[in-house]
Structures are given as C-alpha cells and as structure tokens.
Amino acid sequence: MRDRGSNGWSSAHSTRQQPTDDGVRSPYAMAQDGLAELIDAAVQAQRIEAMNAAMRVDLIFLAVSYALRSEEAFVAPTLSPQRRHELARRSVTAELATALRVPERTMERQIAEAWALSTTLPATLGAMREGLISARHAAVIVEETADLGDDPALRIRLDERLAVVAATTTAATLRRRARALREELSAESIAERHRAARAERRVELEPAPDGMAWLHALLPAADAMLIKDRLDRVAHAADAVGDSDPRAVDQVRADAARDLLLHGRLPADSEFASAIATVRPTVHVTVPVMTLLGASEEPGMLGGYGPIDADTARRLAAHAPSFIRLLTHPVSGTVLDVDRTSYRPPADLKRWLEVRDGTCRFPGCNRRAVRCDVDHTDDWEHGGCTAFDNLAHLCPLHHHLKHETSWSVRHLAGGVLEWTSPAGRRHLTHPGRRIPSGADTTGPPTGRDPEHQRRRPATADESPPF
Structure with a gap:
C-alpha cells in the first residue's frame, strides 16, 4: 500500500475555476471549460x-x-x-x-x-x-x-x-x-440451476488464424477462478525475476497453462518452476452465517463472479485456508467475523477493504481488488487517516491518475466514492459489497469506535507499510 506523490496538483486544480473579481477567467478555467465542452459533445x-x-x-x-x-x-x-x-x-x-x-x-x-x-x-x-x-x-x-x-x-x-x-x-x-x-x-433455487449448468461442463476447441486455436473450458465458477488466480500468481512470480524472462505476463500465463495441462508440471529449468509448488490460489467467498450453519440456503458470493449456491459456498468455506471466509449477519449483512486462518494473512482492515471494494474503485474499472493498491483518499502526508472511510483500492493506472492529474475523489457514506473529472463531471462508484448504514456497521469489526479511529493520529508504530 502506498500513496503516490501529488506531482504539484493542488486542491484548487481539482474543481472548476470561478472568474476573478474583474471578470477575467484564468487559463485553468478556460482549459477546464474547453475540455468540458468536448466531453459533453x-x-x-x-x-x-x-x-x-x-x-x-x-x-x-x-x-x-x-x-x-x-x-x-x-x-x-x-x-x-x-x-x-x-x-x-x-x-x-x-x-x-x-x-x-x-x-x-x-x-x-x-x-x-x-x-x-x-x-x-x-x-x-x-x-x-x-x-x-x-x-x-x-x-x-x-x-x-x-x-x-x-x-x-x-x-x-x-x-x-x-x-x-x-x-x-x-x-x-x-x-x-x-x-x-x-x-x-x-424463485428457482440457484442450487437447482447450478446442478443443471454443471452437467454442461466441457472443453471446446475453436480454430484461430495463423496456426493458433482457442481452448475453452466451461467449469464451475469457483474452479475456474482458482485456476485463473493460480496462473496469475505464477505469471507474477515470473515477472518478479526481472528482465531474464522476455515474455509478457499474458504469454507466461498461456505457457504455464499449456505445460501444466500437457505435462502436469512446469519445465524443470524454468526460473519460476518452484512457484507452482508454493502458489496457493485465493478467492473471496462471502457466506451468510445461517448458510454456513446449514439453517439457510441463501447463496454465497464468490468475489469477482457473483452468487454461488449454498452447497458450494459451504464446501469452499470448510476447506483450505486459500479461501478467506467472511461471515455476515443473516438480516442486516453486518460483518461478524473475518477469517484469521489463511496463510500469511494481511491486516484485517486490508482484507475487509478487499471484500468491500471487490475491484478498483475508479469509474468503469473492473480489475480485482487483490491486484490493486490500497490508496489514502486524503493523502497520508497531508493528514489523511489510515481508516476504512479514507481507504479504497485503485489499480496502478488509476492510482497514478488520481495523484498525478486533476482527477479528484472523496469518500461519501457507505463506502461510495465521488470522482470529479478534469472537465468537472462527477461520477459515483459503489462498493462491490453493500455496507449497511449506521455507525456500528459502516466499518470493519475492529472493536474500536470509528469516530475515534478517524480522530486519533497514528503513532510511529502504526504507520502504513510503504
């Protein structure tokens, strides 16, 4: 998690400029008006x-x-x-x-x-x-x-x-x-639809130009997302070795999938072959507590996908710590507990934010939160707190955009973000998971008063890890 430098953009640049007392508009105002007219067009x-x-x-x-x-x-x-x-x-x-x-x-x-x-x-x-x-x-x-x-x-x-x-x-x-x-x-149960859809699982080959072909696999969503996440992690492990591997990340994913399907392993001479043994695929599964107890068939939510049937949610929650399990109240949706058994867990706050946001919080961006930075909406260096109502996930591209252009953002109630574009247009982005209203349910279950968190300055031991 890190905040990027503001690169000279002041708060005055993030809002539409007003005429001066003598009626003369500043160059900034004229530039904003010109851009606004083009965006409107x-x-x-x-x-x-x-x-x-x-x-x-x-x-x-x-x-x-x-x-x-x-x-x-x-x-x-x-x-x-x-x-x-x-x-x-x-x-x-x-x-x-x-x-x-x-x-x-x-x-x-x-x-x-x-x-x-x-x-x-x-x-x-x-x-x-x-x-x-x-x-x-x-x-x-x-x-x-x-x-x-x-x-x-x-x-x-x-x-x-x-x-x-x-x-x-x-x-x-x-x-x-x-x-x-x-x-x-x-009215039809998601479990019934899932059973019918699961029966249609298959692998298909689609020819493509230039000696290539697409290999499609229709799988249960949880399995497909785990496979994709594991390939992502292997690709990022390869990317971490530096310039010794000239392949792009997409190429590494494709090569890893090929090697695993054809040979059951990555080549022994691969610089990241060991990664496949240590990489643990991870997804978020949100399970209502009554569903987990077997007293309800309310669907779970698979992060990045959507509703899954109760049986699948219970199965995922009961198994490997490669899943972060989030228990919610069956009526209000209030967070009751965050699983603490996953391997090398990040801070509870960061995990809660991953579940809340789901994706990058810039308008229209769907990059998963686990692949994004956690950004201070009000910069830490300018007094912003490390608190749930001042933090949101931004992908690297939009993280740069926020700090290095005149795009601006502010937190509203319930985890909603209000973005203002350089042309003055306003856009709202909503959290991936609805945050119930009320002072006792708007933040993560830290056991501390949210207002106290916002007011209390962080000590040296509590400084963010960047």
Whole structure:
C-alpha cells in the first residue's frame, strides 16, 4: 500500500475555476471549460449512437415481422406452413445481411436481440431510444434474460431494474449486477440451476488464424477462478525475476497453462518452476452465517463472479485456508467475523477493504481488488487517516491518475466514492459489497469506535507499510 506523490496538483486544480473579481477567467478555467465542452459533445454523440442503435433495432424487428406476415409473397405457397415460415425468416435474414454487409450469423444474432428487445424487454428498448444505454448494455440484458421463457414476470422485473442500472454502469459491471439481481428475484433455487449448468461442463476447441486455436473450458465458477488466480500468481512470480524472462505476463500465463495441462508440471529449468509448488490460489467467498450453519440456503458470493449456491459456498468455506471466509449477519449483512486462518494473512482492515471494494474503485474499472493498491483518499502526508472511510483500492493506472492529474475523489457514506473529472463531471462508484448504514456497521469489526479511529493520529508504530 502506498500513496503516490501529488506531482504539484493542488486542491484548487481539482474543481472548476470561478472568474476573478474583474471578470477575467484564468487559463485553468478556460482549459477546464474547453475540455468540458468536448466531453459533453462525446457524451451527446454516444447518446445519438444509442438512439440510432434503437432505431436499427426497431427497423430490423419491423422488417422481419413484415416478412413473416407476408411470407406468401416471398416463399413458394406449396410448402407447408412451418417450412414457409422458416424459409421466410431465412430469406429476410439474408436480405438484411447482404444489405448491411454483415455475415448472416451476425445478422441472426442481431435479429434475435431485436426480437427480444421489441417483444419482451420494453424498458431496455425504451432506455436505448432515449439514448440512456448503449447497444452493448442492451445485449447484456438480452443475454442475462434469455432463458426465462417460463417466467415472464421475472423477465419484466429484471428488464425494469436492469434498464435503470445500465444507465450508470459499464457493460461488464452490468453483467455482474444482473446475475446478483436475477438471484435476488428468482424463485428457482440457484442450487437447482447450478446442478443443471454443471452437467454442461466441457472443453471446446475453436480454430484461430495463423496456426493458433482457442481452448475453452466451461467449469464451475469457483474452479475456474482458482485456476485463473493460480496462473496469475505464477505469471507474477515470473515477472518478479526481472528482465531474464522476455515474455509478457499474458504469454507466461498461456505457457504455464499449456505445460501444466500437457505435462502436469512446469519445465524443470524454468526460473519460476518452484512457484507452482508454493502458489496457493485465493478467492473471496462471502457466506451468510445461517448458510454456513446449514439453517439457510441463501447463496454465497464468490468475489469477482457473483452468487454461488449454498452447497458450494459451504464446501469452499470448510476447506483450505486459500479461501478467506467472511461471515455476515443473516438480516442486516453486518460483518461478524473475518477469517484469521489463511496463510500469511494481511491486516484485517486490508482484507475487509478487499471484500468491500471487490475491484478498483475508479469509474468503469473492473480489475480485482487483490491486484490493486490500497490508496489514502486524503493523502497520508497531508493528514489523511489510515481508516476504512479514507481507504479504497485503485489499480496502478488509476492510482497514478488520481495523484498525478486533476482527477479528484472523496469518500461519501457507505463506502461510495465521488470522482470529479478534469472537465468537472462527477461520477459515483459503489462498493462491490453493500455496507449497511449506521455507525456500528459502516466499518470493519475492529472493536474500536470509528469516530475515534478517524480522530486519533497514528503513532510511529502504526504507520502504513510503504
């Protein structure tokens, strides 16, 4: 954990400048206004793009509907009704694909999305028409509601809720929120869905250009994240040896996966071969205490993924200390205990922050918190406290951005961060895990009064480890 130097940026640079007494605007103010106008124009262009995408959806839906209603005009009348309907759809798909110069498979997907938006997702399509969400956001909502044919009421609720969420989040964040919201609203047990989905696990090969290929493995989320985390740690172990290994981190991950799958081990002459024996993959699993005791089937939360069924959560919590176990109150969600049995645990506060934040707290960044720096929102050197309400995870890129540009951030209640851009635009980022309100539940279970923590200056023995 370390704070980067401010590089000369004062607090005056982080807010919009006001005219001087004589009405003359400073160069800083004019620069900010100019940037603000360009950012506003980019936002407006994106809104227009979204509105155009909605118009495209409407026209594709109208074209397909028209072709199906008038199928006798486009398909031989001697065919059976079912065959006539199928060929009419194929015909209009080819018509659109050739006219718009896209592959037919792509056109089929666009037609399916347009059909779903126009017939079952009115709130999402309405948000697109107003320019509030992009086509990518709409596609995520279509994907996350695609298999709810037997529960139209659930789809309607999800459509209304996700259309609102999509207006203020990235598409990647929307996907995670959609999974959690679907579990919250769904009457079907996540355990039942997981059993059905687990039965579909498989490995697939996808050819790629230039003598390459993709190897896809559909696995239970916990297993997949552990595999990825272990490869990440091996790659970072290789990166730590310096310039002796010319490979990029992504290349090391791919080579390690290849060697482990083909040979069951890393090459003996590898400088980081020993890392595979000592690396312990780690993920966060949040388990409601009543679920852990077997008195509830409330889902657990797998960090970086979302809800997992109760049986999997209990299994993960019961095993190796490579999992950090966080127990929560079954009603309020208040943190009750932080597992202290993991190998070489960091400070309780840092682990609590990892669970709270989930990812880098810069708007739109989804880098996992465990791969980020813990940053003092108010710089330590300027009197900022080492406390939960002055700390947040930032990836190295956005850590530099905060300290070395005129981006600024401040903590609000409940772990919410308010960012202000150089152009004066404000963005809120919310913690990955909701922090209950109230003085006794906003911070980690340290046993000390949060106000006392904020007021009390740190002693020399309590200085941050940087």
